[in-house]
Amino acid sequence: MTFIEIITFGFALIGVSFMVLSSVGMLRMPDLYTRIHAAAKAGTVGVIGILLGVAVHSQDVLTAAKMLALIGFFLLTAPVASHMIDRAAYLTQVQATDQGVIDELEGRYDLETGQLR
Amino acid sequence: MLVLNFVLAIVWMALQRSFSLVDFVVGFGLGFGIIALTQHVLRDLTPVVENGRGKGLGSYPLQTWRIFSLFAFALWSILKSSIEVAQIVVRPKLNIQPGIIAIPLDVRSDMGITLLANLITLTPGTVSLDMSTDRRTLYVHCIDIKDPDAVRDDIKQNFERRVIELFP
Amino acid sequence: MANHLFLPFIISIIGAALAVMFAKQRPFARTVVFTSVLSMVVYSIWLLFLVMNEGRQVTQAANWAAPFGITLIADGMSAMMLSTASLLMLGTIVYSFYSLDPAYERYFFYPLLLLLLLGVSGAFLTGDLFNLYVWFEVLLLASFGLITLGGSRPQLEGGLKYMVLNLFGSTLFLIGCGLIYGTIGTLNMAHIAERMATIQEPGLMTAIACMFLFAYGSKAAIVPLFFWLPTSYHTPPVAVTAIFSGLLTKVGVYSLYRVLGVVMQNELQRLAPFILVLAGLTMVIGVFGAMAQMNIRRILSFHIVSQIGYAIMGLGLASAAGLGAGLLFLVHVMIVKTALFYIGGAAELIYGTGDLKKMGGLAHREPVLATFWFLGILSLAGIPPMSGFFGKLALLQVGVSQQSLLITLIAAGVGLLTFFSMLKIWNEVFWKKAYADMSKLPRVHPGLLLPGVALVLLSVALGIGAGFVADYSAMAGMQVFDQVGYITSVCGPDGCEAAFETALR
Amino acid sequence: MFTVLMYGLMSVVAVSLVLAVARLLMGPSIPDRTMALDMVLMHVVALIALYGIAVNRDVLIDAILVTAVLGFLGTVAIARYIEQGRS
Amino acid sequence: MVLILAVVIGALFAGAIYMMLRRSVVKLILGLILLSYAANLLIFTMGDGIRRGVPPIVVNGETPPPGTADPLVQALILTAIVISFAIMAFTLALAYRANQAVNSDDLDDMVSTDKL
Amino acid sequence: MHDSIILRTVARLLLPLLLMLSVFMLLRGHNLPGGGFIGGLFAACALILQMIAFGPSFARRVIPISYLGMAAFGVFFGAIWGLPALFLGQPFMQALWLADPIPGIGKIGTPVLFDIGVFFTVIGVTTQIALLLAEEPLLFPMPPQEREHERKGAPEA
Amino acid sequence: MLASMVLLMLAAAPLGLIARREPRSLIGWGLALIPFAAFVVLCTQIAAVADGVRLDEAIAWAPAMGLELRFTLDGLSLLFALIITGIGTLIIGYGGAYMEKDIGLGRFYVYLILFMGAMLGLVLAGNVLTMFVFWELTSVTSYLLVGYKHDYPDARRGAQHALLVTAGGGLALLVGLLLLGYMTQQTGVTGSEAYTFAAIIAAGETLKLDALYVPAMILVFLGCFTKSAQFPFHFWLPGAMQAPTPASAFLHSATMVKAGIYLLARLAPGLGGTLFWETTLVLIGGFTFAFGAVVAVRQFDIKALLAYTTLSMLGGLVMLIGLGGKYGAEALTANILAHALYKSALFMSAGIIDHETGTRDLNRLGGLRKYMPITMVIVGLALLSQMGIPILLGFVAKEWMLKAALESSVMAPLPILALSAIIVGALAYIVAAWRLFSKAFLGTPHPDVQQHHIVDPKPAMWISPAIPALLALVLPLGLLPALSVLLSPAASAVYGEAFTFELYLYNGINTALLISLSIIGVGLGLTRFQERLATLRGPFAKIDAAEVFDQLTNGMLATATALTRTVQSGKLRTYILYTVLTFIGFIGVPFVLFGLDLIMITADSDLHFYEVITAALIPIGVIATIRARSRLGAIIAVSIVGAMTALFFVLFSAPDLALTQLLIEALTTVFLLLVFSVLPVRFETLSPPLIRIRDGIIAAVAGLLMTGLVLASATNDLFPPLAPWFLANSYPAGQGDNVVNVILVDFRSFDTLGEITVLFVALLGILGLLRFRTKPSDKRAIDELPVIMPGDTVREELQTPVEIGARTLQKDTPAPQQSPAGQGEAGMGGQSASGRISPG
């Protein structure tokens, strides 16, 4: 295998392993909110790894730049998705696990007016 | 708005995979058209340079340095905490105390809040859940809270400080 | 290259687009649509005579040679159908001026009509299987829009059923196109015909031919795929039902004639007895359905199904004469059925309902309307000298000469039952005396009568001038059945396979 | 050799995809399913990227990747309409 | 791969029909969506072979080699996807309005237009 | 429920980017995966993202052109580019190309212009339909009793 | 000459509208000039026809269908044409006087003249199809005439019965004629020639041996028997008496009902003489002759009595054609003439009585001899001719009828049966005739009659019946030789060879004369018991054929309702179920029969694990969609299918498709959310488990079928596909590298043009659907109108099929309105006419 291929495989491997971990995490975690953490992780590190692999593999500055732009684009959209899901879950009373220590958001939502103190 | 136009022109050239002057002109023209068409949507996305509110933000090179340092720090903290979360997932016995903490915010601008919230969400272990209507407090769900105050300080020091330099 | 064939498309697409872009200026939008349809009528009649004198007119869209590019071809059959369709559309537009409340106009009623005509004309003129699917979808969606425009509960309920069943049919048409490309490897109808001609024994092709029979049969509302028609046709305004009765199911029949008649002739011969059974069932169940109704438009709707049985009989007779007779009947029934809807609709507007029990005494009140209604049902029942007689006579003649006596007798018998159920309307609405004093009822607006009367007179003219019509449809029947002629006029003297091979080298 | 490794990685991602779909099927609440769907889309992105590397046609896949990322539109839409209690 | 595809198409078609036979308008619409997926995949299988990694793109001027994927089939499916999208949109609007008019999601409540 | 600021800001950021990307997709379509449909759908997604983030009334004002008008213009624009061929005696929609490509954009011909017509039609149709569907419950709210019945069934969502 | 005569008369019909204005009697006689002119022209041809000259004119109409307007004039046609135009002249004149006060006379005359033109065309037609054209026109005009007073339900019912029976028979006739034409074509005659009478008769010998002869004859007989009111299709004729009397006198006695007789006579030389022909005609004709006469005796309404004697005579004429031979032909022509004369006279007189006294009910008449002497004379003469009393034309005709029966060469039992039918019929004629005469003119006048000031009508009215009545007397006295000049060519046309014969009053004692005289004797004897005979409750008492027809119709309506209710249930699910089953049947059967062997399963060498997973996740997504318990769950499940399909397109080198699929996928999800989020939340399973299992099986079978089709078609590479051409020509000719896009915007740009139109239409449709809501307008003009006018509906109008269905299904409900007065076996119009005084 050439040097480039090794590095590509390296990045790809990191990416894939994080993805697998997050999938596993999603299955093992007790409640939705903890699962979202696992999912977010896959989104970030997993994809970034693989995309870096692609960038390296293309051996072309422009494609690499495009991949970086794509990673940027991705970093912009993935967290918003996780945030929206998390928020929606909380608003529709999806219960957290009983091990939850503190909930400083408790009672702050005023459902009718949609205000949050 | 002008900065945005330049950014768009650069994006166009990247897409076209050729950096000639003609491509720049076309890119800038297209960017100009799009911004003109939708300018009332983009009006208050205050770019770094024009924001002159107090605090004397220093010159343009300082800002660019800050952007890159924020970017580097973000990547680093993503990697670090994703490993932490990975350990949590792998460890057979789950001993985690997830919870939601409220963080008082100093940053005001839309861009600032969004950047901060996204950074928090991106770093595994913390997900920004919602923002109070008066944009004073950000509620963050953390996967494992040893000591709430420690987490609050960590976020305020590491993330908010860097973001506020760019988008107060 | 007969580039004039593109005219109907250019006229209607640009016409409709303009009518929507300038929808605010109502008079302008209305005249755009009217002139578009008028020019389509003029063009199609010119095309009718051109085909008679110079034979099939062929051209290739975007000038890519057959079998690769999309072929447009107008033979006798398509010219006949096109001119009848655009004539009926003109009738509907005039009828809508008087029968429809102006609010409909603000929601693009006229552009939708024009786009319906576009879809129908596209279906009649295309020589490419997938392109036929695309024009099918244009006319389908236009009909969905028209049938639900107004938003009353019956329209929505009927429209939903109409849509779902038609969607299932058109998806199977798409799957059929796929299967044809998978097995025959081409989409150009002439090329498919040439290649399928080499397949002698029954096989996969028979199943695929049945799929097209199913897809077009559901569009043509043959039994047992007709449920969508009676449940929805009577819900929209009469102008819409009238044009639907004249166009929609007829496109299904046309496609059967074109795809089974020209492209898959071996399969047609094999399926002919089965198709005759379907034709008989369609006639009988359709007319039985009509007899059970007590509402003008529902009776007429069920009759549409029954008359389609006759057109399918033409196909089932699987010969040039059979198709010719079918075409003659089809053109007749398009004209007369639409006329009856116009006139029936005018009667309905007087009473405010189509329920026969609440109507009556119209013969004295509106003698012109009564006379032309009576002439209309005479034509539908096949009484000379109306066009209906020649339509039925042609079919019965071919039925007799091809020894398919059972279907011929059923066709005659159903003709009587048709007359019986139409007489019920005549008795209840026109002859029965229902109200002592009808002076308070509104008078019928002459504009409403114009299209109906014109079409009935056309039926009389087609009866008296039956010589020309019979010759033309016989010629059209021969043209459809003459597979070699069709192939050579599309791909040139040595056929499509040769053209295919030379192009690939 | 490299391509075989790549196909191997793709298979691993495929397995992980199955896990994500499992969560989607089991997920008690709709936000669970939405999150799982997001995961599935991530795996699609990953598979496409890896496929691009394996088949060495990187130029084609960039458009596809952008679109895959746009998948987030669906996720956001679902979340948006859950929270409005409109569901 | 053709066998797998054939089974997948069969499953999609069966699922579509089962959903269309249900009484809820919502399930009916989902059935129609699955039906269009089945049709699209079917046409794809009907192409000139199912090939990996050879998109129908001309690379610096030379004609793509014989093993390239079938472009015609892809063009047809693209058209079919967009058409079924337009139809799906109309179906949704109509189902919505029908539900609003009848105030029920149950198709068996929508029989008024056939009453004798 | 107040819309999340994060979603709104990101949506506003993405708008110009996606529109630029959609134009790019359109123009490169003839040589690389893309074209009128894909470009149009991209732009539509961008506009619908605004609708999700800000609501339909805002989305209508993102571009000061009526989407229905854009759709009609798209069809009109697409159709007229078939006419030049007719004037030269060729069949409708025959491709006519400019001799040399325009720098920065590439070769221009009637097919590309037709593709631009497709582009506008797709944007106009998709966005307008989305907005119509979104505004529907606001203009014609569902009858109240429908709502109670809804709450009764414990929503799994 | 012939064509112009017919077409001119048809064209002259609208002139009838002049009669809307006064003085109608004068206008009537003015219009009578139209038929009179034709009558004169025809008379000039008598000599020529007698010499064997055969006029033949043809105008091409639709040669491709063998249809031309061909008119020929020979003896038979001339005889009928003269009757039509002669009696037509009298009728039109009489009508003017009879309906003097009725503004509708204009409309009536239009129909009458139209009918006359059509009838003339029918008898002069040389081509079977030309004849059929006029045949149908006569049915339609008869419908309009019978339904003239359409406000009354009985008139509508009578008109409907008349039309349905005759039009139904007409359709059978059409198929029969086409069969004849086809068989003639088989013998080598081509084009429209094969549809001429001459060709059919010429090819008669071969046709009779053809297997299609019997079916063709059955169909032709159906047409003739319905038109000429033979048993069991006779009931429409009494029902048709609802027509104004001039119409009854003209159509339902002299002309229209004889169309069937004309056709049988015309075909006799070619197709007659077979066993089937003879037995059918003699049996049915004979029975109708006897049956009609017997029933006539029991009628109380004069028109009903005349109607039954008419259908009886029609039976006689059919029998004569069956008997065949020279005497049969002679008797036929003689009786046609005789019956036409006395029956039209009687009908017109009945009209006069009704016009003057206001009733046609024999029980409420009597003693009119003092008030209406002229009418009495006319009726007397006509009745004498009907009774066959010597020196009247009727006697001569009856003589020949007996001769025909005696001399006939048909198979054994038939002549005797014919003879006995003639005897029974003749006897009944005598009793009926005398009963009519005695109850109307003799005896003491009925109280109603006394109050009215009754007197004979104006000459303009009684002149019309007077002429034929006198002719019945004058012709036998001196004009018999002249008559044979007219009748011989007609008889020879029926017999097949030219021959002449002479009618005579007395030619020595022979069996026919003896039988005839004895019949008169016995008949007069029977008249003493006429009242008891009139009320005899024979075996047929209960069967009212018109009622049977109504029950048949109602039964059919009931089945139609039941069939439609089950088939068109309204449930979309059921429709889709039927459609899917049809799909499985239509495509499954041929595929299983022929296509199965084509299924080839080939191993795929470089199959990757992730490809299997991607493919496998699609069915999993489908199952998830089916089992989803909430709409949002279902939307997400569908998204899996969409995402995997897109991934599949990427993996199998379809980048454009993948892009489009992913984008459409996202938009579909958004659209589904926008709509579903407003629909009800729960996905309760609405149908019982059994239904779900059934649907599951059907869906699985359909899926399996589709899998089979895919396997059979995908691997099938019998023919090289188009694809390579596009790959080769995309860059050079299409100026583009992305072949798919070049196809979309160039090679097949016409498809894409259609496609954007689809998008555009969808938008227009959705815009209209969501934004346009019409308010159902509740005010209707008819709501304020007074309820349906109560009135003269003696018999319940045909209720809705639903109600009928219900009524018919409960067997026990009594038939409506069993009127008290002696219910005639098949009372006129199924109703006791006696109780009804029908105006005008």
Ligand code: NA
């Ligand atoms: Na995080």
Ligand code: NA
């Ligand atoms: Na193949």
